[in-house]
Amino acid sequence: MARARARLASRVRREICYLNAASWSPLPIATQEAGRVGVARKGRPWSIDAALPERQFERARRAAARLINADPDDVALISSVSYGVAAAAKLVTVPPGTRVLVLENDHSSAVLEWTTRAQAGRFSVDAVPRPDDGDWTAAVLTAIDAPGAPAVALASISLVHWADGGTIDMDRVAAALRKHGAML
Known part of the structure; x- marks a missing residue:
């Protein structure tokens, strides 16, 4: 720690108080x-x-x-998430009449490929609403088992929501998707 402090001191003059560490x-x-x-x-x-x-x-x-x-x-x-999702979308078939789950307000990289394929593939893309309590895991599990909704074929979701930092317990979600024969 002392060595790191000494290195920093050699780069920043004592009279400087730099507080913009969030972005720069x-x-x-x-x-x-x-x-x-x-x-x-x-x-x-x-x-x-x-x-x-x-x-x-x-x-x-x-x-x-x-x-x-x-x-x-x-x-x-892969070079980007959108490239990986596009490659995956070309390799899998989402059955007509089923659903692809995405997260509300998620980054477009995990969403756009499915929304552009939905009409031609005759499947729907459902956005899991942002949970008021911040529990994305429960929200996704509820969406998977939504009564009266078409079967889930695939979930295009991330471990961490890009906008709010909310986390998803992927072990639980993956188990629920496997139970329904759905892809993750």
């Missing part, structure tokens, strides 16, 4: 150095080892797998 926090020194290395590498693209991207991807997959206690083979790297 100072980058850690290691991050700045990694950025310099990356920019220098891109300045000479002909010298980049062709195997470097694959090594970086594998390192990221292993790190993500450790973080979520998974096998690296269970981690897919």
Whole structure:
């Protein structure tokens, strides 16, 4: 801690009191150095080892797998959520007359692919309403088992709601979806 404080003191003059860390926090020194290395590498693209991207991807997959206690083979790297959802939508069939669940006010990346396919696929896209009590898990479970509603074929939802930070217990939701033969 003392070493980190000393490094920070060498970068910020004592008379400065910087309080805007919410949107413009100072980058850690290691991050700045990694950025310099990356920019220098891109300045000479002909010298980049062709195997470097694959090594970086594998390192990221292993790190993500450790973080979520998974096998690296269970981690897919994609350029964006919308690309991944679009790829998944091309690989699965949502049966006509069923529902795709999304979260109300969720980021468009997890939603738009399904709304654009719904009419042609003759399925509906239902937005799980934002719960007043903040319990997204209960709200999703209620939507899955909604009486009189068409069967759920797929839920296109995230572990954390992008706008409010509400979390979803994916183990419980996945179990409920499996019980109905639905995809997650």
